[in-house]
Amino acid sequence: MSELAEKKEIIRQLKEKILSMEGFGTGSDGLLLDFGLGPMNAAFPGGAFPVGAIHEFISPTETCAAAANGFLAGLLSTLMKKGGVCLWVSSGRKLFAPGLRFFGVEPHRVIFIDVKREKEALWVMEQGLKCNSLAAVVAELRDISFAESRRLQLAVETSKVTGFLHRQGSRMENTLACVSRWKIRPLSSQTGKLPGVGFPCLEVELVKIRNGRPGIWQFEWKNGTFRVVADRNKIAVKPPVPQKQRHYA
Amino acid sequence: MPRRYLYTWFRYLATDRLAKIRPELRGKPFLLSAPEHGRMVVRASSQSLIKDGISPGMVVADVRAILPSVEVFPADLASEEKLLGALAEWSIRYAPIVATDSPDGLILDISGCPHLWGGEHPYLQSITALFRKGGYDVRTAIADTVGTAWALAHYGKNEMIIESGRQAEALFPLPPAALRLDSSTLQRMEKLGFRQIGQFIDIPRLNLRRRFGEAMLIRLEQALGAMPEPLKPVQPAPVYLERLPCLEPIRTATGIEIAMKRLLESLCERFFNEGKGMRTGIFKGYRIDGETVQVSIGTNRASRNAAHLFKLFELKIPEIEPALGIELFTLEATLVEEVSETQEALWSTANRDQAAISELVDNIAGKVGIKAIHRYLPLEHHWPESSVKEVSSLEEQPETEWRTDRQRPIHLLPEPEPIEVMVVLPDYPPMHFRYKSEVIRIVRADGPERIEQEWWLQSGPPRDYYRVEDESGARYWLFRLGLYSNRKPQWFLHGFFA
Numbered sequence: 001m002s003e004l005a006e007k008k009e010i011i012r013q014l015k016e017k018i019l020s021m022e023g024f025g026t027g028s029d030g031l032l033l034d035f036g037l038g039p040m041n042a043a044f045p046g047g048a049f050p051v052g053a054i055h056e057f058i059s060p061t062e063t064c065a066a067a068a069n070g071f072l073a074g075l076l077s078t079l080m081k082k083g084g085v086c087l088w089v090s091s092g093r094k095l096f097a098p099g100l101r102f103f104g105v106e107p108h109r110v111i112f113i114d115v116k117r118e119k120e121a122l123w124v125m126e127q128g129l130k131c132n133s134l135a136a137v138v139a140e141l142r143d144i145s146f147a148e149s150r151r152l153q154l155a156v157e158t159s160k161v162t163g164f165l166h167r168q169g170s171r172m173e174n175t176l177a178c179v180s181r182w183k184i185r186p187l188s189s190q191t192g193k194l195p196g197v198g199f200p201c202l203e204v205e206l207v208k209i210r211n212g213r214p215g216i217w218q219f220e221w222k223n224g225t226f227r228v229v230a231d232r233n234k235i236a237v238k239p240p241v242p243q244k245q246r247h248y249a
Numbered sequence: 250m251p252r253r254y255l256y257t258w259f260r261y262l263a264t265d266r267l268a269k270i271r272p273e274l275r276g277k278p279f280l281l282s283a284p285e286h287g288r289m290v291v292r293a294s295s296q297s298l299i300k301d302g303i304s305p306g307m308v309v310a311d312v313r314a315i316l317p318s319v320e321v322f323p324a325d326l327a328s329e330e331k332l333l334g335a336l337a338e339w340s341i342r343y344a345p346i347v348a349t350d351s352p353d354g355l356i357l358d359i360s361g362c363p364h365l366w367g368g369e370h371p372y373l374q375s376i377t378a379l380f381r382k383g384g385y386d387v388r389t390a391i392a393d394t395v396g397t398a399w400a401l402a403h404y405g406k407n408e409m410i411i412e413s414g415r416q417a418e419a420l421f422p423l424p425p426a427a428l429r430l431d432s433s434t435l436q437r438m439e440k441l442g443f444r445q446i447g448q449f450i451d452i453p454r455l456n457l458r459r460r461f462g463e464a465m466l467i468r469l470e471q472a473l474g475a476m477p478e479p480l481k482p483v484q485p486a487p488v489y490l491e492r493l494p495c496l497e498p499i500r501t502a503t504g505i506e507i508a509m510k511r512l513l514e515s516l517c518e519r520f521f522n523e524g525k526g527m528r529t530g531i532f533k534g535y536r537i538d539g540e541t542v543q544v545s546i547g548t549n550r551a552s553r554n555a556a557h558l559f560k561l562f563e564l565k566i567p568e569i570e571p572a573l574g575i576e577l578f579t580l581e582a583t584l585v586e587e588v589s590e591t592q593e594a595l596w597s598t599a600n601r602d603q604a605a606i607s608e609l610v611d612n613i614a615g616k617v618g619i620k621a622i623h624r625y626l627p628l629e630h631h632w633p634e635s636s637v638k639e640v641s642s643l644e645e646q647p648e649t650e651w652r653t654d655r656q657r658p659i660h661l662l663p664e665p666e667p668i669e670v671m672v673v674l675p676d677y678p679p680m681h682f683r684y685k686s687e688v689i690r691i692v693r694a695d696g697p698e699r700i701e702q703e704w705w706l707q708s709g710p711p712r713d714y715y716r717v718e719d720e721s722g723a724r725y726w727l728f729r730l731g732l733y734s735n736r737k738p739q740w741f742l743h744g745f746f747a
Contacts, residue, residue, distance in 0.1 A: 067723075098637060
């Protein structure tokens with residue numbers, strides 16, 4: 001019996017080692033953060049949202065972009081809980097700073113860099129990702145090439161800063177050296193029979209995740225945290241991919 | 250060897266200053282006024298007005314009665330003081346010890362200097378001519394003592410030079426006011442019929458003291474040179490400049506880098522010793538063809554980290570054109586500030602992090618420009634566009650809390666975009682609206698949240714905001730400008746909610 005436990009322990013350690021070699025791991029402070037994503041954690045390698053990596057968000061429309069920025073702000077609130085500053089790089093920014101407060105981010109702790117060209121945005125993002133004093137770096141851009149994304153990934157691997165690439169209206173969904181690809185869509189809010197607009201509801205689609213299981217989840221931002229939308233007649237559009245068909249991005 | 254002093258009296262310092270700033274005033278009658286006992290009193294008047302008998306101390310209303318066309322400006326004493334200091338610093342080129350004599354004079358200790366200009370005459374002429382050329386009406390005098398020089402500048406002929414040891418003779422014909430006495434002593438002298446210094450200069454000191462007090466004797470002795478008069482010399486601002494001459498002209502980027510590193514190291518060492526840091530710096534290269542090339546940087550926080558400053562300069566190295574070669578490099582810190590070790594806590598991050606972030610921001614500012622960097626603090630305004638304040642400093646903390654009672658959109662359009670709506674009843678949210686040639690049907694809505702114009706800032710109709718959700722779940726922020734009672738109001742889309 002003890003032998004079995006020992007073997008399990010060895011396997012667990014080996015798995016952790018492989019994950020850390022692949023660029024997954026804990027953040028710069030070595031602690032696991034709980035993003036409140038609940039059942040979604042099972043989809044991530046190691047059972048936790050990968051920090052110290054780059055995540056890609058794709059938004060085809062303006063309303064999707066707003067939903068994705070809301071979801072991003074929710075993630076940032078956890079990343080910035082222990083203090084720290086976030087860099088928000090963008091060319092053509094629409095983000096309204098006071099709107100971040102609703103998602104638990106103090107807007108004065110975000111430094112906005114509004115650049116004119118996308119190349120500059122990438123340069124600023126790379127510089128930001130190299131600086132391990134930042135809590136996170138968000139970049140809003142349209143297009144990025146694989147080679148450019150690899151540079152960002154290399155910067156992240158040494159500094160352990162979490163980066164978010166938010167691509168809005170991009171011409172093609174090319175493969176990037178990012179750990180994941182997300183698509184966020186707004187969902188109609190759950191108000192039951194009450195009038196008015198309820199809490200923001202989002203459909204979170206994890207299109208790609210390295211060493212994880214892609215799928216679709218529905219979340220509601222309520223009282224400063226994400227909650228799974230439970231009783232909903234419209235269930236996930238696509239069933240989660242079975243475990244055997246692991247997706248390697 | 251006796252000491253020699255030069256006194257420069259700026260007769261119209263305040264008005265000359267204004268005429269320099271506003272050349273159209275030159276030669277015109279105008280005056281500067283300041284409040285005193287609840288009325289406006291003339292502080293300084295231009296040259297032409299003084300000839301008309303309008304002198305400082307008169308009430309502005311009286312002057313207006315005499316000369317209705319006169320222009321009046323507020324006096325700026327602090328700037329005049331600053332100007333005098335700057336003139337004193339400039340005068341250091343003529344003598345090492347320069348002191349200001351408030352409000353409108355400069356004292357130069359010129360002992361051992363005039364021979365460099367070929368004697369006292371050319372020296373005095375040179376300095377007077379340069380001040381005149383600069384637009385200042387000056388009167389100057391050279392004497393053995395400050396007191397005599399002052400007396401001659403104010404009451405003697407212009408550009409007088411009194412030979413060494415002949416102060417008493419020079420003072421003989423001057424009025425007692427030339428001794429810098431207070432008004433009560435002067436009045437007493439007037440009463441006693443002393444019109445010239447010569448009338449009482451030989452009276453025994455004991456009698457003079459009994460009648461006029463100790464202060465008058467001190468002034469007299471100082472003017473004659475029997476008593477020393479201490480000066481408080483102007484300290485020029487220290488220059489943070491490092492030079493690096495090269496044996497061979499430098500033509501490569503590597504060479505420039507090495508020169509830059511060396512200069513930065515020596516400058517930063519000096520900063521460390523003095524507890525200071527650089528805010529702006531200029532790196533100059535003097536080329537052998539006589540041209541100079543230069544690059545400059547600025548930092549968000551005073552820095553003395555050579556590696557960080559080098560990083561900022563490094564981005565600009567490609568702008569330096571060495572051409573045939575650079576033979577001398579200089580690095581000057583044009584703006585230097587104290588570096589306080591205990592800076593206020595910036596966003597509750599560790600101190601090391603603060604430095605790293607401000608260095609990162611400097612780095613970004615160097616590449617994409619300081620205007621690209623924004624930070625926002627809350628302002629207590631309901632009007633969405635004016636509810637945030639842009640700040641440039643990284644340290645500034647919000648004075649008020651961010652509001653959470655009203656939800657604000659995550660995306661705000663830079664300008665509200667007009668939309669076409671269908672509304673069932675006034676004060677009801679729209680049924681559907683058309684945005685970018687797309688009809689959006691509204692399923693749920695919240696509102697209205699009425700935001701009035703802040704009458705002390707701007708005027709206009711109020712906005713009624715609605716938070717609406719369409720069939721697909723997208724959430725919008727719409728508003729109606731104006732009320733239905735007056736005329737047909739307009740509808741706008743202003744933002745998107747997550």
